Amino acid sequence: MSESIPVKANKGGLAPLVLTLVELLRQLMEAQIIRRMDAGKLSDAEVERAADSLQALEKQILTLCEVLEIDSEDLNLDLGEAGKLLPRKGAYYPDQPSSEASILELLDRLISTGIVLEGDVQIGLAQLNLIHLKLKLLLTSTEL
Numbered sequence: 001m002s003e004s005i006p007v008k009a010n011k012g013g014l015a016p017l018v019l020t021l022v023e024l025l026r027q028l029m030e031a032q033i034i035r036r037m038d039a040g041k042l043s044d045a046e047v048e049r050a051a052d053s054l055q056a057l058e059k060q061i062l063t064l065c066e067v068l069e070i071d072s073e074d075l076n077l078d079l080g081e082a083g084k085l086l087p088r089k090g091a092y093y094p095d096q097p098s099s100e101a102s103i104l105e106l107l108d109r110l111i112s113t114g115i116v117l118e119g120d121v122q123i124g125l126a127q128l129n130l131i132h133l134k135l136k137l138l139l140t141s142t143e144l
Contacts, residue, residue: 015068019061020075020085024104026057027086031094031108032141038094079103114140 033050036042042050065072077085087102094112098105116138123131 015064016070016074019064019068019070020077022057023061023075024085024107026054026061027104028108028111030054031092031104032111035094035112035141111139111141114138 033042033047033054037047061075062072064070065075075086079085082103083101085103087098087100087104091100092098092102092105092108094108116136118137119135121131121133121135122129123133
């Protein structure tokens with residue numbers, strides 16, 4: 001006999017982190033869509049499809065927050081001196097001055113201009129380096 005166990009997330013759990021990452025990506029995609037829309041690079045049908053998809057994704061995020069008993073405001077991490085991860089709702093529009101800078105705004109601008117990041121990462125356990133990663137990342141928006 002199996003019982004259904006309700007799923008609950010704690011503040012430091014994996015679910016809020018995953019939802020935060022999904023919300024960050026959703027807002028980055030929204031900013032890129034706005035940039036292309038403002039530049040006249042999207043047809044009306046593409047804008048409508050993109051808007052519908054972004055709204056559906058936002059609804060799914062909010063539904064998961066409700067099911068997992070996560071306050072959606074907690075998805076906006078406070079990164080101390082670096083500021084907030086996400087802007088307040090309606091506080092950021094691509095290529096417009098913002099009174100409160102956020103990491104999303106920085107990432108959006110980097111994606112729009114393009115950037116190459118290089119680095120080394122050591123992953124280990126019990127003071128043993130087990131995995132060494134050499135990374136070279138090109139971060140840029142794609143053109144249609």
